[in-house]
Amino acid sequence: MRAKLHTALIWSVGIVLFAGVFHLYVTSKVRDRGDSRYVLHTAQSIISEKNTDLNEYSWLIDKEGIYKTRTLTREGHIYSIYPIGTTLLTVPLVAVYDWYSTNFINPIGVNKQVVLTQTDRLDTFLAALFTALAIITIYAIGLTIVPWYYALLGSVSIALGTSAWTSAARTLWPHGPSMLMLALALWLLIKARKHQFLVLLAQIPLAYSFIIRPTNCIPLILFSIYVFIKYRRIWLTSVLLSILLLVPLIIYNLHIFGNLLSPFYYPGGISMGPYTHTFRFGLEGLMGLLVSPNRGLFIFSPFILFIFIGVILAIKRKEITLLDVLIFVGIVIHWILISNYQGWWGGWGFGPRYFTDTLPLFAYMAFLFFKQIKALKIKYKLTLLSLFVLASLVSIGTYRSGATYYPTMYWDGNPVNIDFHPERVWDWNDLQFLRR
Numbered sequence: 001m002r003a004k005l006h007t008a009l010i011w012s013v014g015i016v017l018f019a020g021v022f023h024l025y026v027t028s029k030v031r032d033r034g035d036s037r038y039v040l041h042t043a044q045s046i047i048s049e050k051n052t053d054l055n056e057y058s059w060l061i062d063k064e065g066i067y068k069t070r071t072l073t074r075e076g077h078i079y080s081i082y083p084i085g086t087t088l089l090t091v092p093l094v095a096v097y098d099w100y101s102t103n104f105i106n107p108i109g110v111n112k113q114v115v116l117t118q119t120d121r122l123d124t125f126l127a128a129l130f131t132a133l134a135i136i137t138i139y140a141i142g143l144t145i146v147p148w149y150y151a152l153l154g155s156v157s158i159a160l161g162t163s164a165w166t167s168a169a170r171t172l173w174p175h176g177p178s179m180l181m182l183a184l185a186l187w188l189l190i191k192a193r194k195h196q197f198l199v200l201l202a203q204i205p206l207a208y209s210f211i212i213r214p215t216n217c218i219p220l221i222l223f224s225i226y227v228f229i230k231y232r233r234i235w236l237t238s239v240l241l242s243i244l245l246l247v248p249l250i251i252y253n254l255h256i257f258g259n260l261l262s263p264f265y266y267p268g269g270i271s272m273g274p275y276t277h278t279f280r281f282g283l284e285g286l287m288g289l290l291v292s293p294n295r296g297l298f299i300f301s302p303f304i305l306f307i308f309i310g311v312i313l314a315i316k317r318k319e320i321t322l323l324d325v326l327i328f329v330g331i332v333i334h335w336i337l338i339s340n341y342q343g344w345w346g347g348w349g350f351g352p353r354y355f356t357d358t359l360p361l362f363a364y365m366a367f368l369f370f371k372q373i374k375a376l377k378i379k380y381k382l383t384l385l386s387l388f389v390l391a392s393l394v395s396i397g398t399y400r401s402g403a404t405y406y407p408t409m410y411w412d413g414n415p416v417n418i419d420f421h422p423e424r425v426w427d428w429n430d431l432q433f434l435r436r
Contacts, residue, residue: 010148017152018136021159025128025169028403032348033123036172037067038080040119042087043094052084052256053077072263072270074256081270083262084252085212086174090126097122123172130176131169135159137183138363144190150370153389158363161395162301166350166402168359174212175356181209182219183360189223189323192231199231203238207245213357214265218333222326229322274419278342285339289352294411294425294432300351300398303391304362309384310369317372324368327361334358345425348412350402350432398433407435 041057049056054071055078061068072081080087101118135155142151158164168176188202206223209216220242228235250260263269268278290296298305311328314320338344338354346353355362369388373381402408411432412418424430 010143013148013152014136014139017139017155017159018132021135022128022132024160025131025165026124028165028170030166030403030406030409031124031170032409033120033171034067034348035070035082036086036123036127037064037070039082039087039172040090040094040122042080042084043090044098046087046091047095047098052087053079069271077256079256081262081264083174083212083214083264084249085208086172086177088211089130089177090122090172093126094122127172127176128169130180131159131164134168134176134179134183134360135164137180137187138360141183141187141190141360141364142367144187145364145367146370146374150367153392154363154366154370157303157366157388157392157395158359161303161392161399162359162362163349163351163353163356163399164359165399167353167356170403175353178209178213178216178357179359181205181212182216182357183363185209185219185223186327186360186364189226196231196234199227199234200238200241203241204245207242210246211249214261215334215337215354215357218337219330219361222330222333226323226326279340280342281340285341285344286336288425289335289339289344289355292425293428294430295345295352297352297355300433301395303366303388303395306369306384306388306391307362307365310365310372313372314368317375319372324365327364331358331361331365343419343422345418345422347419348409350408351399401433401435405436408432411435 038054038057038061041054041060042052045054045056046052054061055076058078061071061078070081071078073079097118135158138158139151139155142148142154145151146154163175164179167173168179182205185202185206188198188205192198192202202223206220210220224235224239224242227238231238253259253262257263259266264277270277288295290298293299311320311324314324334355334357341354344354373384376384411430416424418424
């Protein structure tokens with residue numbers, strides 16, 4: 001009886017967590033649909049035209065002007081410059097909404113498609129949905145490592161004290177779907193310790209994450225190493241399954257772009273704004289993404305610092321596992337990669353946006369911290385927990401500014417455009433999260 005009540009409590013907490021986070025995401029008013037401008041248009045094109053080009057929206061693209069940089073033209077056809085993965089996830093939901101609107105609300109003609117009249121509403125709903133699902137999956141990951149109250153604390157910290165709130169959940173940028181796929185893959189790999197077949201199932205979201213975001217090649221490779229070491233007998237099958245899942249993407253890219261991957265996946269493959277999406281190696285990005293006052297991870301989300309305590313304690317007690325090491329290495333490699341990107345500050349956004357995709361990995365490391373402090377003396381444990389909660393509250397307050405105050409969004413262009421003057425990320429006298 002007690003076990004059933006405990007299970008019911010855990011599920012109830014999860015449902016409340018999902019509902020609360022989703023509601024907060026949907027109702028937070030600040031959003032910028034710049035990079036996600038044509039995700040839903042491409043989905044509607046797949047539904048109605050059976051293709052991914054945006055030719056039927058050429059008049060809209062010309063009208064919106066600045067957002068034309070989010071498209072490219074191949075042999076007379078207009079396409080979104082972004083990977084197709086996020087769009088494909090929205091297709092079923094857009095199709096259902098389109099059918100419902102057409103049959104029960106108002107017959108919609110070719111010039112008044114749902115995607116033209118309800119784009120903001122759909123974009124908001126789907127972005128919040130994908131990110132809230134990622135958070136509840138992170139909570140499930142936590143339950144495999146620590147008690148439910150620690151899993152809840154870590155999940156709330158990630159949901160509200162990081163760019164999950166201000167980037168992934170605000171609009172259909174690829175970050176929310178990317179978080180969801182990586183969280184699902186990680187949860188399945190953890191559960192595979194008892195049910196080995198889940199290793200193969202984990203390849204589906206893992207491979208799909210690469211279709212959403214090119215930087216997800218890092219966890220794709222590292223998790224493959226994990227499977228090779230821990231489940232060598234099925235490693236080759238898992239690799240072949242990943243390749244099989246990526247074959248349709250390769251065929252699509254060869255047909256549309258004439259390459260194995262779309263231009264977005266190659267350094268310098270696209271040009272948008274004042275930079276050409278190439279790499280330039282240097283210390284500025286490395287330090288800027290950690291400690292700069294307007295893009296630094298430790299400035300915006302100081303609770304992240306506690307993961308290092310968890311790692312140190314695990315190493316000291318010789319309790320560090322292969323998965324712990326690979327996840328930490330994955331975070332470091334991701335940091336090095338994005339910091340050497342020409343536009344490492346992430347363009348117009350709030351905080352260290354390019355870390356968003358790795359938030360499930362950060363969550364795992366936060367759970368490792370909770371796991372390791374359980375064995376400490378009560379006074380040390382309470383001190384560390386109190387400091388973690390305090391740091392999380394500071395992080396949540398910071399991101400609340402970015403999600404609810406429009407002046408924080410306007411900071412990117414006022415007094416000058418951040419993309420033309422990236423030195424502004426170092427300005428302690430003009431903090432983005434304090435704009436009102």
